[in-house]
Amino acid sequence: MTNATTTTDHDDHDDHGPAYGLSRWITTTNHKDIGTLYLWFSFIMLLTGGSFAMVIRAELFQPGLQFVEPHFFNQMTTMHGLIMVFGAIMPAFVGLANWMLPLMIGAPDMALPRMNNWSFWILPFAFSMLLSSLFMEGGGPAFGWTFYAPLSTTYAPASTDFFIFGVHLMGISSVMGAINVIATILNMRAPGMTLMKMPLFVWTWLITAYLLIAVMPVLAGAVTMMLTDRHFGTSFFDAAGGGDPVMFQHIFWFFGHPEVYIMILPAFGIISAIVPTFARKPLFGYSSMVYATGSIAILSFMVWAHHMFTTGMPVAGELYFMYATILISIPTGVKVFNWVTTMWRGSMTFETPMLWALGFIVMFTIGGLSGLMLGVAPVDTQYHDTYFVVAHFHYVLVTGALYSIIAAYYYWVPKWTGNMYNETLGKIHFWWSTIAVNVLFFPQHFLGLAGMPRRIPDYALQFAEFNMISSIGGFCFGLAQVFFLFIIVKTIKGGKKATDIVWEGATGLEFEELPSPAPYHSFNTAPEVK
Amino acid sequence: MSNVFKKIIPRSQMIKICLVPVFMFGFGFAMVPLYDVLCDITGLNGKTGRVEASMIDESDVDRSRTIEVRFLANTTAGLPWSFEPLVTKMDVHPGQLYEAIYRVRSTTDRETKGQAIPSVSPGIAAQHFNKTVCFCFNDQNLAGFETRDMPLKFIISNGISDKVEQITLSYTFFSLDKG
Numbered sequence: 001m002t003n004a005t006t007t008t009d010h011d012d013h014d015d016h017g018p019a020y021g022l023s024r025w026i027t028t029t030n031h032k033d034i035g036t037l038y039l040w041f042s043f044i045m046l047l048t049g050g051s052f053a054m055v056i057r058a059e060l061f062q063p064g065l066q067f068v069e070p071h072f073f074n075q076m077t078t079m080h081g082l083i084m085v086f087g088a089i090m091p092a093f094v095g096l097a098n099w100m101l102p103l104m105i106g107a108p109d110m111a112l113p114r115m116n117n118w119s120f121w122i123l124p125f126a127f128s129m130l131l132s133s134l135f136m137e138g139g140g141p142a143f144g145w146t147f148y149a150p151l152s153t154t155y156a157p158a159s160t161d162f163f164i165f166g167v168h169l170m171g172i173s174s175v176m177g178a179i180n181v182i183a184t185i186l187n188m189r190a191p192g193m194t195l196m197k198m199p200l201f202v203w204t205w206l207i208t209a210y211l212l213i214a215v216m217p218v219l220a221g222a223v224t225m226m227l228t229d230r231h232f233g234t235s236f237f238d239a240a241g242g243g244d245p246v247m248f249q250h251i252f253w254f255f256g257h258p259e260v261y262i263m264i265l266p267a268f269g270i271i272s273a274i275v276p277t278f279a280r281k282p283l284f285g286y287s288s289m290v291y292a293t294g295s296i297a298i299l300s301f302m303v304w305a306h307h308m309f310t311t312g313m314p315v316a317g318e319l320y321f322m323y324a325t326i327l328i329s330i331p332t333g334v335k336v337f338n339w340v341t342t343m344w345r346g347s348m349t350f351e352t353p354m355l356w357a358l359g360f361i362v363m364f365t366i367g368g369l370s371g372l373m374l375g376v377a378p379v380d381t382q383y384h385d386t387y388f389v390v391a392h393f394h395y396v397l398v399t400g401a402l403y404s405i406i407a408a409y410y411y412w413v414p415k416w417t418g419n420m421y422n423e424t425l426g427k428i429h430f431w432w433s434t435i436a437v438n439v440l441f442f443p444q445h446f447l448g449l450a451g452m453p454r455r456i457p458d459y460a461l462q463f464a465e466f467n468m469i470s471s472i473g474g475f476c477f478g479l480a481q482v483f484f485l486f487i488i489v490k491t492i493k494g495g496k497k498a499t500d501i502v503w504e505g506a507t508g509l510e511f512e513e514l515p516s517p518a519p520y521h522s523f524n525t526a527p528e529v530k
Numbered sequence: 531m532s533n534v535f536k537k538i539i540p541r542s543q544m545i546k547i548c549l550v551p552v553f554m555f556g557f558g559f560a561m562v563p564l565y566d567v568l569c570d571i572t573g574l575n576g577k578t579g580r581v582e583a584s585m586i587d588e589s590d591v592d593r594s595r596t597i598e599v600r601f602l603a604n605t606t607a608g609l610p611w612s613f614e615p616l617v618t619k620m621d622v623h624p625g626q627l628y629e630a631i632y633r634v635r636s637t638t639d640r641e642t643k644g645q646a647i648p649s650v651s652p653g654i655a656a657q658h659f660n661k662t663v664c665f666c667f668n669d670q671n672l673a674g675f676e677t678r679d680m681p682l683k684f685i686i687s688n689g690i691s692d693k694v695e696q697i698t699l700s701y702t703f704f705s706l707d708k709g
Contacts, residue, residue, distance in 0.1 A: 111538075111539050112539070179544075179547050179548065179551075183539055183543070183544065183547065186543065187539050187540070187543075188538065210550075213547065213550045213551045213554070214550060214551075214554050215554065216551070217551040217555035217557075217558060218554055218555070218557065218558040218561075219558075220555055220558070221555050221556075221557075221558025221559050222558060225559070225562075236562060239647055239702070239704065240606065240645075240647075240706075241704075242647070244565070247561070247562065247565050250561065250565060251558060251561050254558075312653070314653050314654065
C-alpha cells in the first residue's frame with residue numbers, strides 16, 4: 001500500500017471516490033456501482049412483472065371474465081414471463097456477480113470495466129422497447145414467453161418486431177456480461193487462489209457464463225429467423241414454404257433448457273455460501289459440488305426435447321429424452337445432499353439469510369420433485385400445459401432462484417451498505433413470503449392434475465376454490481415484496497453498524513479481508529490466499 | 531488503473547471467448563439444415579423417401595402382406611381450391627408400384643399457384659414410403675376454375691416394420707401467391 005500512495009503516476013486514480021450526481025451512474029466503470037445498478041434494475045423489473053402477475057391472479061380470482069379482455073390477459077402472461085426471466089432473475093444474478101466476484105477472488109474490479117458499463121446500460125433500452133409494445137396498436141406480444149411459431153410469426157401483432165429487437169439487445173447484454181465474468185475469473189484471481197479454492201458462487205457463475213455465451217446466441221438466431229420469416233420472405237417456420245413450426249420449438253428449447261440452469265446454477269452457489277456460514281462448518285463435499293455443477297451444465301444441452309413430449313416424437317426419442325432428463329436429478333441430488341450434510345451436527349443459527357436459504361432448499365426440492373414427474377414422458381402427456389407445469393416452474397424459479405437472490409441480499413447487504421438490516425423485519429419478510437408463496441403455488445398442483453390448462457383467462461367452475469386461494473396467496477406475496485422494498489430503503493438509510501466479518505461463521509475474502517462497507521476501490525493490492 | 535487490466539487479459543483468450551457466441555449464432559442457423567437431414571435419415575416428421583422408377587424390381591413383391599394406405603387432402607386458408615383423392619384408401623403389397631390420383635379444382639376465376647407438402651403417418655413408416663412420381667415435387671399453377679388430375683406413384687419398400695398395418699398419406703396445399 002505504501003508504494004501505491006507515494007507514486008505520482010498519471011494512471012494512479014486509486015483514491016478517487018465516486019463521482020457525484022447522475023453522471024456517476026451513467027459513466028461508472030466501478031463493479032460495485034454497476035452491481036448496484038443491476039440489482040436496482042432487476043428489483044424494478046420484479047415489481048413490474050409482479051404487477052402483471054397481479055392482473056393475472058385478479059382475473060383468475062373467479063371464473064368468468066371480470067377485469068381484462070382475453071387478448072390483454074395473454075399479453076400479461078407473456079410479459080410476466082419475459083420480464084421475470086430476462087428482466088428480474090438474470091440481471092439480479094449478474095448484479096450479484098458484479099458486486100461479489102471481484103471481492104471473492106481478490107480482484108480490484110471486473111476485467112472489462114467499460115464493457116461492463118455498456119452491458120448494463122443496454123438493458124433499460126431493451127426493456128423500454130419490450131414494455132412499450134404494450135401501448136401499441138394490436139397490443140404487445142401475446143404468444144407466451146416461449147413465443148412458439150406460427151403464433152409469433154404469422155399470427156403475431158405488429159409490435160412483435162419491438163419484442164424481437166428487445167430480445168436481441170438483452171441477449172447482447174447477457175453475452176457481454178458473461179464474457180466479462182469469464183475473463184475476470186480466469187485472469188484476476190488473487191495469488192494462491194487456484195480454481196479449486198474458489199468459492200462456489202464463483203464456480204457456479206463461471207459455468208453459468210459459459211452456458212450464457214453458448215445459448216444466448218442461439219436465442220438471437222431464433223428471433224432473427226422469426227424476423228426474416230415475418231418480413232423478408234423466408235420460411236424457416238412456415239410449412240407453406242417448406243419450413244417447420246416444430247423446428248422452432250427445437251431451436252427455442254435448445255436455448256431454453258440451458259437457460260433454466262442459467263437461472264438456477266448461481267443460486268446453488270449462493271446457498272453453498274450461506275449454509276456453511278450459519279452451520280459454522282465448512283461446506284461438505286466441495287469438489288463434488290463443482291463436478292455436479294459441471295455435469296448439470298453439460299447435461300442441460302442434451303435434454304431440451306422433454307419440453308416437447310407432446311409434439312409427436314417417436315418412442316425412441318421420448319425414451320432418450322426421458323432418461324437423460326431424469327439423469328439430471330443425480331447431480332442435483334448430490335447438491336441437496338451436500339447442503340443437508342453441511343448442516344448435520346453444525347452449530348446452526350437462523351438469521352434471515354439462513355431462513356431464506358433453508359426455504360430455498362426445501363421448496364426448490366419440491367419443485368425438483370414435480371420436475372421429475374414432468375420428466376416422465378408417459379405422464380407428461382397428462383400434465384403438459386396444465387397448471388401443474390406452472391406450479392412446478394414457479395417452485396423452482398420463485399422459491400428457488402428468487403429466494404436465493406433474496407437470501408444473497410440479506411447475506412451481503414451489510415457488506416454493501418455497512419448497515420445491518422433489521423432482523424425482525426427480515427424474519428417477518430421471510431415468513432410472510434413463505435406462507436404466501438405456498439398458498440399461491442401449492443394449490444396450482446391440484447388444479448393442474450385436475451386438468452386446468454395454463455394461459456387461460458377463464459376456467460370451468462370446479463377450479464374456482466383453488467384459484468381463489470391461489471389468488472389470495474398471490475396478492476399477499478406481491479405485498480410482501482413491497483415490504484421488501486421498505487426494508488431495502490431502510491437498510492440503505494441506516495441501521496446497526498455491521499462488523500467487518502458481519503457473521504460469526506463467515507469465511508471468504510469479502511468478509512475476512514475487507515471492512516464493512518466495502519470501500520469504493522477494494523483489493524488494489526491483491527490479498528494472499530493460503 | 532485500466533493499464534493494469536490490459537496487461538493481464540491475454541488477447542488470444544479474449545478472441546477465443548468471443549468466438550464462442552459467434553459460432554453458436556451460426557450453429558442456431560445450422561440447426562435448420564441439420565434438422566432436415568436428421569428427419570430425412572430417420573424418417574421422423576413424416577418425411578417420405580423418393581426413388582427412381584428404373585430402380586424398382588417388380589419380382590420383389592411381398593404378396594403375403596397387405597397394408598392399407600389412406601389418402602388425405604387439405605388446403606390451407608387463402609387458397610381457393612378444392613382438393614380430394616379419387617380413392618380414399620387402397621390395399622397394397624410392399625414392393626409393388628401403385629398409382630393414386632388426386633383431383634384439384636380452382637374455385638376462383640383468377641390464376642392461382644400452390645404447392646403440396648406431404649406427410650406420412652406413422653413416422654416409422656415414412657422412410658419406407660417412396661414416391662417415383664409426385665405432384666408435390668413441383669409448383670402447381672391453376673387457371674380460373676381449372677380442374678386437374680394429379681398422379682402419384684408410390685412403392686412401399688420391403689423393409690417396413692411388420693407392426694405397420696395402416697399408413698396415412700396426407701397432402702396439404704399451401705398458397706404460393708403473394709399477399
